[in-house]
Amino acid sequence: MTEHLTLLALLKRNAERYGDNRVAIREKEFGIWQSTTWQGYYEHVRDFALGLRTLGFKRDDKIAYAGDNRPQGLYAELAAQALGGAIVGIYPDSHLDQVEYVINHSDSIYVVAGDQEQADKVLELKSTCPGVKKVIVDDPKGMRHYDDPILVYFKDIQKLGRELAAEQPHLFDEMIAGLTPDDVGMINYTSGTTGVPKGSMITQKNMVAVARLQDMVDSARDDFEYVSFLPFAWIGEQQFGVYWPLYKAFAVNFPEKVETVQENIREIGPHILLAPPRIWEKICSDIQVKIQEAVWIKRLVYKAFLPVGYRLADFTLEKKQPPPGWRLLNWIAYLVLFRSLNNFFGLTRLRHAYTGGAPLGPEIFKMFLALGVKIKQAYGATETTAATIIHRTDDIRLDTVGVPLPEIEVKTTDTGELLTKGDTVFKGYYKNPEASAKAIRDGWFYSGDAAVIDDDGHVVIIDRMADVMKLSDGSRFSPQLIENKLKFSPFIMDAVIIGQEKPYIAAMISVDSGNVGKWAENNQIAYTTFTDLSQKKEVYELIAREVAKTNQSLPRVAKVRRFVLLYKELDADDEELTRTRKVRRKFVIERYRDLITALYGDKEELDIEADIKYQDGTGYRMKTRVTVKQVDN
Numbered sequence: 001m002t003e004h005l006t007l008l009a010l011l012k013r014n015a016e017r018y019g020d021n022r023v024a025i026r027e028k029e030f031g032i033w034q035s036t037t038w039q040g041y042y043e044h045v046r047d048f049a050l051g052l053r054t055l056g057f058k059r060d061d062k063i064a065y066a067g068d069n070r071p072q073g074l075y076a077e078l079a080a081q082a083l084g085g086a087i088v089g090i091y092p093d094s095h096l097d098q099v100e101y102v103i104n105h106s107d108s109i110y111v112v113a114g115d116q117e118q119a120d121k122v123l124e125l126k127s128t129c130p131g132v133k134k135v136i137v138d139d140p141k142g143m144r145h146y147d148d149p150i151l152v153y154f155k156d157i158q159k160l161g162r163e164l165a166a167e168q169p170h171l172f173d174e175m176i177a178g179l180t181p182d183d184v185g186m187i188n189y190t191s192g193t194t195g196v197p198k199g200s201m202i203t204q205k206n207m208v209a210v211a212r213l214q215d216m217v218d219s220a221r222d223d224f225e226y227v228s229f230l231p232f233a234w235i236g237e238q239q240f241g242v243y244w245p246l247y248k249a250f251a252v253n254f255p256e257k258v259e260t261v262q263e264n265i266r267e268i269g270p271h272i273l274l275a276p277p278r279i280w281e282k283i284c285s286d287i288q289v290k291i292q293e294a295v296w297i298k299r300l301v302y303k304a305f306l307p308v309g310y311r312l313a314d315f316t317l318e319k320k321q322p323p324p325g326w327r328l329l330n331w332i333a334y335l336v337l338f339r340s341l342n343n344f345f346g347l348t349r350l351r352h353a354y355t356g357g358a359p360l361g362p363e364i365f366k367m368f369l370a371l372g373v374k375i376k377q378a379y380g381a382t383e384t385t386a387a388t389i390i391h392r393t394d395d396i397r398l399d400t401v402g403v404p405l406p407e408i409e410v411k412t413t414d415t416g417e418l419l420t421k422g423d424t425v426f427k428g429y430y431k432n433p434e435a436s437a438k439a440i441r442d443g444w445f446y447s448g449d450a451a452v453i454d455d456d457g458h459v460v461i462i463d464r465m466a467d468v469m470k471l472s473d474g475s476r477f478s479p480q481l482i483e484n485k486l487k488f489s490p491f492i493m494d495a496v497i498i499g500q501e502k503p504y505i506a507a508m509i510s511v512d513s514g515n516v517g518k519w520a521e522n523n524q525i526a527y528t529t530f531t532d533l534s535q536k537k538e539v540y541e542l543i544a545r546e547v548a549k550t551n552q553s554l555p556r557v558a559k560v561r562r563f564v565l566l567y568k569e570l571d572a573d574d575e576e577l578t579r580t581r582k583v584r585r586k587f588v589i590e591r592y593r594d595l596i597t598a599l600y601g602d603k604e605e606l607d608i609e610a611d612i613k614y615q616d617g618t619g620y621r622m623k624t625r626v627t628v629k630q631v632d633n
Contacts, residue, residue, distance in 0.1 A: 006204040007185065008045075008082050008176040010246040015042035018249065022222065025071045028256040028264055036071060038249065044071070044158070046172040049079035051161035052110070055134065059084030062106050062187065065232060066090035066099065066121070067114015069254050072138045072154055073232045074242065076112045081185040081204070082175050088187045088199075089233030091579040093572065096121055103129045106187050106199055106430065110134050112154065116142040123148060181205035187430050188235050190382050191578035199430035202235075206385040209423035210239050211247035213405040217390060218352045218376075224250035224271040225349075229261045231579065236356045236378070239386035240274040266346035273350055276357040277364075277487075278581050280375065283345055284364050285490035285515055290344075293518075305333035309370030316369060317398065338371050347373050354378045356387055358582055359461065361484035362398035369396070377401045379461060383445050385424040389459050400458035410459060411444075417465055418451035419444040467585060469500045475557040477505065479585075482550075482558055489546040490515045494570045494577075496588050497560070498596055504561040506599040508592060509543060510534075510569050516542070531567045540565060540629050547631050564595050564628050598628050 014024065018038040025036040036044070057063065063080045065073050065087060077087040088106040090099055092114065099121050103111065113119035113135055122135045137143065138154045165172065181204045189197040228241035245252050250272070255264035265273070291302045312330045315322040322330070342348045353368075356378040368375050378387035379401035389410065391402035404410050408422040425445045428436030439446055450462040462468060463478040470476050479497035486495040486507065493512040499505040513530050516539060520527055527533040543565060551559040570576040576588050589596065605627055 005181040005208055006081070006176070006179045006183070007078060007207055007243065007246050008179055010208070011038075011042055011045060011078060012173065012176055014038045014246065014249045018222075022249070023251050024245075024249070025074070025252055025254070026268075027071055027254040028260070031256070033253075033267075041071075041074075044075045045078045045082065046165060047158040047161035048075045048154070049082040049161065049175070050164040050172060051157035051159070052079055053083060054160045054164055055110070055157070057083050057085060057110065060184075061085040061110075062088050062108040063110040063112060064088040064090050064103055064106065064108040065112045065114075066092060066094070066118040067112065067138060068092055068258070069228045069230075069232060069237075069241075070114060070138065071254065072112065072114070074252075076136075077186070077232070077242065081179070081183070082172065084175075084179065084183060086184050086187050086201075089189070089231070089238075091231050091233045092118060093579065094121075095573065095575075096124060100125050100128055101197070102189055102199075103132060106189075107131060110136060112136045112138060115139040119143065119146075119151065123150070126150065179204060181208070182427075184427060186238070188233070188238070188382050191582055198432055198435055200235075200382045201427040201430050202238075202385055203427050206424050206426060207238075207243045208247065209407075210385040210388070210405075211243040213407060213422075213424070214239065214244055214387070214390075215248055216406050217392065220244065220248040220250055220272060220352070222249040224248070224351070225253060225268050226250060226272045227253045227255065227261075227265050227268055227270045229255050229258070229264075230274065230276065233579070234357070235382045235386045236274060236276075236380075239380075240272065240354070244272075262345070266344070269346055269349040271349055271351045272354075273347075273352075274354045274356060274378070276581065277355055277360040277484075280355055280360055280364055280368065281487055284367055284488070285512065286345075287341060287367075288490045289515055289518060301337055305337045306370060308333040309338060309372070310366065313366050313369035316374075317366075317396065319395075334372065341371055342373065347371075352376070352393075354387075354390070356380070359401075359480060359484050361488045363485065363488040365396070365398050379459070380424075381445075381447055383426045383439060383447075384420050384422075385426065388420055388422065388424050397458055400454070400460050402459065403457045404459070410453060412451055412453060413446075415465070416450045416452070416462070418447045418449045418459065418461070420447060421445070469497075471499055471505070471557065472501050472503050477558045482507075482554065482560065483583075485550045485553060486547065486560075489543075489550070491519065491542060491546055494583065496570075496583055496585065496592075498589070498599060502600055505558065506596075507547070507560045507563040508566055508588075508595060508599075509547075509563050510566045511539065511543065513569065530569065534565045534567055535626065537627075540627055544629055544631055551631065560631055562599050562628055562630055564599055564626055566592070566595075567626060595626065598626070601628075604628050 015038045020037040020039045023035045024038040024041040026033050065076050080087045088108050090102050111122050111132055119135055119137050134152050135150050136152050136154055140153055183204050184201045185204050186202040187199040188202055189199050230237040241252055253268050255261045308329045312322055353373055353375045355375055365375055374393055376391035379389040380387035388408045389402050389404050411419050421444050448465050450465045450468055452460045463480045469479055482497045483495045486492050491512055492509055494510040496508045511534050525538050547560050572579055605625055
């Protein structure tokens with residue numbers, strides 16, 4: 001396969017090899033799974049590419065995609081690349097100012113809008129995004145009376161392409177043959193946790209290399225299934241939902257809508273699944289809540305057999321062969337409990353399960369391992385074309401993110417910063433030569449992450465270099481480690497650890513409204529809003545017990561002494577989280593400065609006035625009283 005050095009060459013190979021005999025894409029619409037073969041995939045890309053060419057799209061031009069995961073997102077991406085251009089991903093829930101920034105900074109001349117909502121955003125930005133020539137709408141539902149001349153429709157562009165293909169049947173293949181591995185095929189914007197997002201230029205060589213190296217570690221077959229529900233704008237979804245499927249020709253499945261993802265995963269029963277920590281944490285919480293609400297006999301079975309799974313997980317982590325007695329007990333536990341739980345969540349056929357985007361707490365790793373699901377941490381960055389360090393199935397360690405993929409070199413500097421070299425390292429930042437020169441030196445990518453490489457080659461990520469904190473007595477600690485442990489609790493959605501140059505560690509915690517709400521109902525605690533629920537005395541006592549439980553697994557210096565419950569959920573729309581749900585720590589610390597002052601003061605209660613804003617710009621000012629809670633360890 002080494003001769004296929006671009007994604008388009010892989011697409012053509014798959015179409016020639018499988019034709020209409022194997023499914024490449026499925027999408028659920030109106031309750032029915034609609035299938036597209038590899039030949040159909042090729043033709044859809046060809047028609048859209050030639051349609052764009054008819055509109056005037058040329059080499060080095062950019063086209064942005066803003067929409068949910070649908071086949072048209074794949075068609076647009078590969079069509080742009082076939083013309084020697086690049087796709088630019090926009091998160092579908094982005095603010096107007098974020099959409100405006102990405103479109104203008106990337107010099108996108110076309111925008112593919114997934115639906116009316118996305119089209120409305122771009123239409124509203126017409127005056128501030130003068131470079132956009134056309135807005136290409138995929139799903140025109142609700143847009144019958146729109147008459148703006150900038151609007152065109154995806155199917156109409158494909159119709160133009162089919163007409164050109166009929167006139168010049170060899171043109172598309174000639175375009176594919178003219179592509180090179182060094183062509184930039186995507187400008188992928190960083191999450192912006194430390195400032196303004198930067199546009200990472202990802203080449204065809206990067207894309208094919210990361211798929212090839214990933215497959216060397218976890219081989220996939222062409223009859224595998226993958227469910228794509230994470231945004232195309234995230235580089236992790238590109239690796240697992242675009243590049244790898246093209247490289248090994250397995251099927252990609254698109255859920256009907258965001259709300260049906262879990263149901264659709266159960267229907268497909270994927271062999272490969274990538275989910276960020278928030279998804280695994282949610283499944284873990286759902287399992288615990290499901291058991292709590294079960295009849296007494298099921299709770300008894302759970303309590304009896306889950307320890308068996310945990311014991312087998314210990315054998316796996318210790319790389320020891322379990323004795324026959326334990327294997328028998330685990331087989332019984334699988335039949336009685338684990339099989340039904342895995343079935344319920346669609347995990348029965350999993351061969352390769354991954355988490356990425358942020359660290360996953362070791363407790364959650366171990367719980368899934370007890371159920372027989374081996375989640376592997378995948379670590380990487382936008383600049384390394386997603387995951388370049390990954391656990392091996394038979395070498396999972398809870399304290400590391402795994403070892404580098406084959407052909408990838410890693411090392412640390414004298415200050416402990418992790419460096420990466422290999423074919424997956426990006427070309428540089430678009431229109432930012434200064435940042436590019438700082439990030440890539442002598443072929444090494446400087447990650448900004450503090451790390452340690454142990455004697456077995458495993459990489460331990462400590463935290464972002466800028467985020468490692470120091471107490472006033474000089475003791476150092478990783479806030480991310482503590483936050484991940486806290487989020488293992490089914491009652492905690494997000495946590496932000498404070499402590500830089502302070503006498504002790506404190507936390508701002510956002511409760512999981514669903515699970516805490518059910519707990520409140522079960523305990524006959526009345527509440528109205530999230531704010532009301534979060535500030536209940538009983539909820540504070542509940543979370544205090546959860547924090548104290550977490551403290552038991554932390555060293556003395558890292559224990560949380562005080563905490564406050566946030567009166568609202570952390571929200572990407574309020575710029576408190578990135579679109580991949582990473583906390584924008586500096587922004588959050590500045591926004592909640594009054595709460596942080598209270599955490600280190602003498603007051604146990606604080607009156608707060610806060611502006612709550614919605615994505616459409618509306619909002620209201622709210623008043624509430626917030627409690628500061630001491631943790632009894």
